[in-house]
Amino acid sequence: MADQLEVAVLGAGIMGAAMARNLCRTGHAVRIWNRTRAKAEPLAADGARIADSPADAVRGADIVLTMLYDGPAVLEVMTAAAPGLRPGTVWLQSTTVGLEGLAPPAELADTHGLVFFDSPVLGTRGPAEQGELVVMAAGPEDARETVTSVLEAVGDRTLWVGGDGASGAATRLKLVCNSWVLTLTHGAAEALALAKGLGVDPRGFLDAVAGGGLDCGYLRAKSAAILDDDYTPSFALSTAVKDAGLVVSAGEAEGLRLDVAEAGARRFARARAQGHGERDMAATYFASFDT
Ligand code: NAP
Numbered sequence: 687m688a689d690q691l692e693v694a695v696l697g698a699g700i701m702g703a704a705m706a707r708n709l710c711r712t713g714h715a716v717r718i719w720n721r722t723r724a725k726a727e728p729l730a731a732d733g734a735r736i737a738d739s740p741a742d743a744v745r746g747a748d749i750v751l752t753m754l755y756d757g758p759a760v761l762e763v764m765t766a767a768a769p770g771l772r773p774g775t776v777w778l779q780s781t782t783v784g785l786e787g788l789a790p791p792a793e794l795a796d797t798h799g800l801v802f803f804d805s806p807v808l809g810t811r812g813p814a815e816q817g818e819l820v821v822m823a824a825g826p827e828d829a830r831e832t833v834t835s836v837l838e839a840v841g842d843r844t845l846w847v848g849g850d851g852a853s854g855a856a857t858r859l860k861l862v863c864n865s866w867v868l869t870l871t872h873g874a875a876e877a878l879a880l881a882k883g884l885g886v887d888p889r890g891f892l893d894a895v896a897g898g899g900l901d902c903g904y905l906r907a908k909s910a911a912i913l914d915d916d917y918t919p920s921f922a923l924s925t926a927v928k929d930a931g932l933v934v935s936a937g938e939a940e941g942l943r944l945d946v947a948e949a950g951a952r953r954f955a956r957a958r959a960q961g962h963g964e965r966d967m968a969a970t971y972f973a974s975f976d977t
Pocket of ligand 1: 697698699700701702720721722723725753754755756758759762763780781782783807808809810811920921922925929
């Protein structure tokens with residue numbers, strides 16, 4: 687293909703592995719690095735080269751895509767990658783880092799002459815596997831064409847928001863979306879917990895809202911996880927603890943009162959303390975019960 691690029695993917699977690707696989711499928715030459723190498727290795731069957739270090743992964747790459755846990759992890763990994771970076775390399779930073787996590791990577795990009803894009807994504811494991819994420823992107827206009835084929839491989843929509851990568855415009859939009867995602871998750875889990883407590887058939891609740899304005903795909907997905915007792919993570923609860931904290935601190939920085947987000951963050955933390963951190967965030971359900 688005409689725009690086949692050398693793409694280094696740093697992070698082979700739920701999202702990074704799925705995104706890397708779609709990059710392979712669309713003909714890009716992918717090198718992937720993950721701290722726990724075993725998680726990256728299955729991607730060799732898709733044609734990706736498994737890199738030994740972040741520097742090995744990024745050496746000679748046209749584009750570096752980071753999909754790690756949080757801002758400190760991004761900084762740590764890109765600092766380790768530095769010996770392999772060359773000026774002019776494009777960096778798509780898609781990890782959810784929040785506003786406080788954005789400045790250090792943007793500065794690191796500046797130091798190394800990288801072309802920095804703030805490009806968080808909306809969508810969970812399923813959309814990531816299907817290449818149907820929504821990418822919220824901010825970055826220099828004259829480099830947008832370079833990243834188009836990569837963004838189209840991982841997502842079915844890119845929302846360009848104003849400003850360069852350091853402006854925070856894409857991350858601000860991502861925080862607003864996450865506020866909604868996390869609230870929906872708690873709402874579904876609490877409704878089902880209340881149904882259990884009141885002796886109401888949860889399927890009756892789902893039938894009552896079916897097809898109307900109160901119904902939504904997210905309610906269906908999280909309810910299915912709870913009712914099927916299948917908490918295979920699409921979005922791990924421990925990641926939700928991190929993301930809830932980013933929403934709360936963004937609100938605090940603006941002097942906003944986000945009562946629901948604050949209560950939700952505490953609820954996720956309680957579920958994690960109960961031992962549900964590695965399960966899907968639908969496991970916030972358990973925070974309604976003592977054990
Ligand atoms: P995940 O499966 O937990 O993967 C996290 C990745 O970060 C793993 O590759 C992990 O490596 C790596 N990592 C963590 N700390 C590290 C460190 N200090 N140094 C090096 N690598 C480190 O998480 P995910 O669900 O893919 O999420 C990735 C990012 O996307 C997060 O920022 C999340 O908020 C965001 N996001 C997630 C979803 C979703 O639905 N899952 C949706 C949109 C956005 P190891 O394998 O070695 O632990």
